[in-house]
Amino acid sequence: MIGRSFVVRKGLPDMKKRTLCPIYILILVLTFMLTGCASSDNGANGQVIVYNWGEYIDPETLDMFEEETGIKVVYDEYETNESMYPKVESGAVAYDIACPSDYMISRMIQNGMLAEINYNNIPNAKANIGAQYYEQSKGFDPENKYSVPYCWGTVGILYNQTMVDEPITSWAQLWDEKYADNILMQDSVRDAFMVAEKLNGFSMNTLDTDELHVVMNSLIEQKPLVQAYVVDQVRDKMIGEEAAIGVIYSGEAIYTQQENSNLVYAIPEEGTNVWIDSWVILKNAPNKENAEKFINFMCRSDIALMNFEYITYSTPNTAARELIEDEAIRNSEIAFPDLSQYDNLETFVYLGEEGDTLYNELWKEVKAY
Amino acid sequence: MTSKSKWLSAPYALWSVIFIIIPLGMILYYGLTDKTGAFTLDNIIAITTAGHAKALRLSVLLSLVSTLICFLLAYPLAMILANTKTNKHHFIILIFILPMWMNFLLRTLAWQTLLEKNGVINSVLTFLNLPNLKIINTPAAIVLGMVYNFLPFMILPLYNALAKIDKNVINAAHDLGAGSVYTFIRIILPLSVPGIISGITMVFVPALTTFVISALLGGSKLLLIGDVIEQEFTRTSNWHLGSGLSIVLMIFIVINMIASAIFDKDGEGSML
Numbered sequence: 001m002i003g004r005s006f007v008v009r010k011g012l013p014d015m016k017k018r019t020l021c022p023i024y025i026l027i028l029v030l031t032f033m034l035t036g037c038a039s040s041d042n043g044a045n046g047q048v049i050v051y052n053w054g055e056y057i058d059p060e061t062l063d064m065f066e067e068e069t070g071i072k073v074v075y076d077e078y079e080t081n082e083s084m085y086p087k088v089e090s091g092a093v094a095y096d097i098a099c100p101s102d103y104m105i106s107r108m109i110q111n112g113m114l115a116e117i118n119y120n121n122i123p124n125a126k127a128n129i130g131a132q133y134y135e136q137s138k139g140f141d142p143e144n145k146y147s148v149p150y151c152w153g154t155v156g157i158l159y160n161q162t163m164v165d166e167p168i169t170s171w172a173q174l175w176d177e178k179y180a181d182n183i184l185m186q187d188s189v190r191d192a193f194m195v196a197e198k199l200n201g202f203s204m205n206t207l208d209t210d211e212l213h214v215v216m217n218s219l220i221e222q223k224p225l226v227q228a229y230v231v232d233q234v235r236d237k238m239i240g241e242e243a244a245i246g247v248i249y250s251g252e253a254i255y256t257q258q259e260n261s262n263l264v265y266a267i268p269e270e271g272t273n274v275w276i277d278s279w280v281i282l283k284n285a286p287n288k289e290n291a292e293k294f295i296n297f298m299c300r301s302d303i304a305l306m307n308f309e310y311i312t313y314s315t316p317n318t319a320a321r322e323l324i325e326d327e328a329i330r331n332s333e334i335a336f337p338d339l340s341q342y343d344n345l346e347t348f349v350y351l352g353e354e355g356d357t358l359y360n361e362l363w364k365e366v367k368a369y
Numbered sequence: 370m371t372s373k374s375k376w377l378s379a380p381y382a383l384w385s386v387i388f389i390i391i392p393l394g395m396i397l398y399y400g401l402t403d404k405t406g407a408f409t410l411d412n413i414i415a416i417t418t419a420g421h422a423k424a425l426r427l428s429v430l431l432s433l434v435s436t437l438i439c440f441l442l443a444y445p446l447a448m449i450l451a452n453t454k455t456n457k458h459h460f461i462i463l464i465f466i467l468p469m470w471m472n473f474l475l476r477t478l479a480w481q482t483l484l485e486k487n488g489v490i491n492s493v494l495t496f497l498n499l500p501n502l503k504i505i506n507t508p509a510a511i512v513l514g515m516v517y518n519f520l521p522f523m524i525l526p527l528y529n530a531l532a533k534i535d536k537n538v539i540n541a542a543h544d545l546g547a548g549s550v551y552t553f554i555r556i557i558l559p560l561s562v563p564g565i566i567s568g569i570t571m572v573f574v575p576a577l578t579t580f581v582i583s584a585l586l587g588g589s590k591l592l593l594i595g596d597v598i599e600q601e602f603t604r605t606s607n608w609h610l611g612s613g614l615s616i617v618l619m620i621f622i623v624i625n626m627i628a629s630a631i632f633d634k635d636g637e638g639s640m641l
Contacts, residue, residue, distance in 0.1 A: 360607075
């Protein structure tokens with residue numbers, strides 16, 4: 001329409017070139033219309049926008065949710081808590097649901113980014129999830145108002161028993177020159193610092209500058225022995241026997257053992273991090289009702305079981321755990337360790353903006369060294 | 370400019386405003402302000418802190434080495450291509466461009482699989498009872514990744530410049546008694562300078578700013594300035610510092626561009 005009126009009004013020779021411009025406009029308009037269409041292409045009952053860790057769900061459960069509820073799931077992934085936060089904060093995409101870890105949840109609560117959860121709309125959350133996990137959540141969500149536990153676990157050492165001389169039971173062995181170029185460390189600031197903090201007998205939430213400098217120097221001292229700093233790749237590298245020892249999340253351990261039976265998971269004697277990743281609804285979520293339905297669906301025992309079997313991260317869904325057929329896995333020390341036998345476990349807490357900056361600066365010094 | 374061509378260029382003007390001018394303005398704004406929005410030069414001066422300066426030095430060094438290697442590899446090839454009379458050179462150029470049809474990240478990941486301790490190359494070497502290659506997670510692997518990814522950007526401008534040299538000029542040099550070495554030094558090399566400068570820019574700038582190659586092939590053990598900037602945006606969420614360091618990096622790129630503008634007055638090498 002625009003195009004025609006333009007040409008007719010001017011009505012000049014050299015039509016070829018002249019019509020080009022309206023074509024451009026047409027293309028622009030069409031592009032906007034098409035993108036407009038795409039974004040309004042919802043399910044019968046609208047959509048829900050989920051921001052979750054990479055490879056942290058059985059994709060089939062998303063299809064099942066869409067089929068059962070008529071709500072379209074828009075699904076997006078992140079690799080670390082630290083990379084998730086700025087994207088949610090900037091509001092470039094208005095997510096409904098995210099799945100941050102403990103300390104990141106307390107940061108989001110403090111900055112008023114989360115909406116209170118109405119448990120009346122999520123009956124499965126209270127019915128299926130073990131009370132002890134809500135108790136544990138109080139460390140970062142004191143009144144259990146903002147988060148529904150999705151996965152939990154420990155951080156430990158995965159080692160290949162054919163490539164080491166003795167069982168690896170201590171963080172100190174990650175500083176052993178014997179294993180030079182055979183060690184994989186985590187490439188995220190809190191996880192890397194946690195290892196060296198526990199090694200030195202400090203709290204993993206310490207803000208003491210002297211302690212942190214000791215920790216930084218430990219990490220610098222370790223750097224020549226480290227083969228690589230990785231996040232998700234630790235899994236594939238350990239399966240492929242690229243390295244003898246890797247720092248890994250307990251949830252990955254079961255999967256790696258299924259792929260390579262030489263791998264052993266150990267919770268180090270100096271203690272480690274116990275973490276919980278929980279569903280949260282964001283304050284500016286455009287589809288709050290659908291978000292509640294989504295969380296309720298994820299807390300259903302059969303769905304939680306599907307997810308556990310797919311991602312092998314420990315589920316806090318006790319109803320789902322009872323459904324696990326394989327007794328060895330149902331009672332697995334890795335998936336469901338008895339935490340009372342360890343006395344030096346800790347959960348991360350948010351360090352505040354200054355604390356974060358300090359950690360990040362020291363980490364940068366380690367990486368640049 | 371006639372009003373006609375003004376209309377025609379409108380979409381491009383709009384494009385450059387939305388995707389070039391505005392983002393550049395935002396980087397300048399973020400780079401020159403702190404979290405409260407007050408003007409500051411701290412984000413620029415931050416380049417002098419030990420960690421940042423070391424990352425920048427390493428980036429400059431590795432990109433210079435990569436550029437040099439690219440040049441040494443590409444120049445002879447470009448000369449062969451320029452002297453190939455048949456249509457064969459189209460085919461050879463195609464072969465060098467072919468890998469670029471695949472995603473850059475994928476190709477870099479492939480190198481990781483090739484170079485790993487138990488990777489493809491080492492498996493073959495072990496099979497042949499040869500000593501294993503240990504370059505993954507070292508600067509050498511990063512340089513290899515840069516050279517591999519950016520070599521086509523050096524070949525094409527060089528080929529373009531060399532192909533344009535009038536054969537009669539070279540024949541004249543020979544007629545006047547110049548040997549092939551002398552002809553190369555006095556005739557071919559100077560006439561291909563625009564291509565050289567363009568090739569250097571096309572390789573040096575992306576190599577200087579990369580962060581993917583160092584993360585994948587360097588095992589995140591070597592921090593390049595690109596990695597620092599990436600982490601300030603994605604992990605530390607300090608956009609101000611990230612932008613400030615980007616401005617510093619831009620200064621290096623502008624210096625490079627001024628140099629090319631001086632040598633390449635006719636824009637001959639700017640084929641790409």
